[in-house]
Structure formats: structure tokens, C-alpha cells
Amino acid sequence: MVSSQKIFLFDFDGVIVDGMNEYWHSSLFACEKYLNSPHISVDKSLYMKVPNTFKEIRPWVKYGWEMVLIVHEIIKTDNPIKNHSKDDFIYNYHENCERILKDNSWNPKNLQKILNESRKYQIDKDFERWVNLHNPFFEVINFMDELSKRKIKTGVITTKGKIFAEKILKQLNIFPEFVFGYESGTKIKIAERLNKNYEILGFIEDRKKTLIELKQNLKTSHIPCFLADWGYLKETDRFNLGNEIKLLKLDNLKQLVAI
């Protein structure tokens, strides 16, 4: 039974905040402190600037652990990913990740664990500094405020660890009805579960594949889906969206409140 309680759903990274500096910083620190790889040597200057190669690969990332792997490939002393080899890497993104995991005898769980440890370490050491590595999209935060004024609930569904997303949201003074992290299962399953108790007014996400999956799943296909134009999009994402997924610009968020 669908209740009359209305809710609007948001992805976190690339939708509510731009965390590019944090992804680079935390993944690099994970490589330096926890990875024990003989193929890299990390010096301080690497922390100063996020390389374009990393920024350009980021739209392909689904889970945090992939970023540790990518940073390792970018900084390794022998045959690193440079701009010219980036396209090859992206072209077979999943196969490349699998191969690199195998070559190094890593697994996604270990890499996710060291990324989490890297974040915990920084949070314990200097919380403010860690939080400030994230740049919020204030238009989205205002939109969330506006929704709550209209008694519409908000929910955040992220592939980040729940506690990290919650810490940042709290700092931004946003208190959604709930936050689901990667620990809670796939976004599709979470949306299915929520659908039993809420009327879902929309889902804003910057990963097109996730929105396509939502639309293809019978139990979630009715949810209005919005692709965040301001997020980490691949160049081709903006094309061939069909009628079902709408490209949303930051400036158009205000119009959505009229729902």
C-alpha cells in the first residue's frame, strides 16, 4: 500500500556535494598509508592538486574502492595512466579494474576497507579539514530545505559509507529522513523497499546507468528520474536520454518544487 507520505530521493556524491578533492585526497592517503604497494612512492606534492586524469575517469566510478585502484594506477612509477592511456583505460573500464585487482592480489573489500580507514583517520585527526574538502551545491541544499518546508521528506541513497555521508550532511545542516550507504544494498532494491511506504516524487542521480536500471525495473519504473547535469557525467550521458529520464540543471531545481 502506498501511503500519502511524499519523499524525494537524492544521490550524494556529485549531486549534493562535489567531493573531488576528498576522493583524491582520501584515496591517495589510503595508497600511501595502508596499501603497501611496491609500485608507488607518495610525496606531499601529489596531494596539492587533483590530476585531470583522475577527474576524467571519475564518472566511470561506481564504488569508492575503485578510486583507490585508479589513484594507484595514476601514481605508479612504472607505466602510469597518463592522458594518452586514459581513453584505453576507460574504454574497458570494468575489465581493467578486474585485471588490476588480480595482478595485485587485491579485492574490492580490502580496498574499500582502507578507503574507510583513510577517512576515519582524517576525521579523527582534523574533522574540519576533512569536511572542507567537500564543496556543497547550495542550490540542492536550498531545494532540500524547500521540500521540508512543504512537508516533503528527503532521503539520501549513496554508494559511500553511510557514516561519512551523514557526517557531511550534518555539517551542512541537512537532516534527511534517512541515509542509505553501500551497506544497505543496491539503489534499486532500496528504492523498491521505500516505494512500499512512500510516494516517491523523484530521484536525482548523476549516474545514468542507475537511473536506467530504475526505469527498467517494474517496481520502480514509475519514479520520476532526473540526471544531475552538475554531477560527474560522461560526455555522452547527456544524449539519448529518452523521455523517461530528464536532464536537470541546477537552475531548474526551483521549478521542481512546484510538484
Ligand SMILES: [Mg+2]
Ligand atoms: Mg553520484
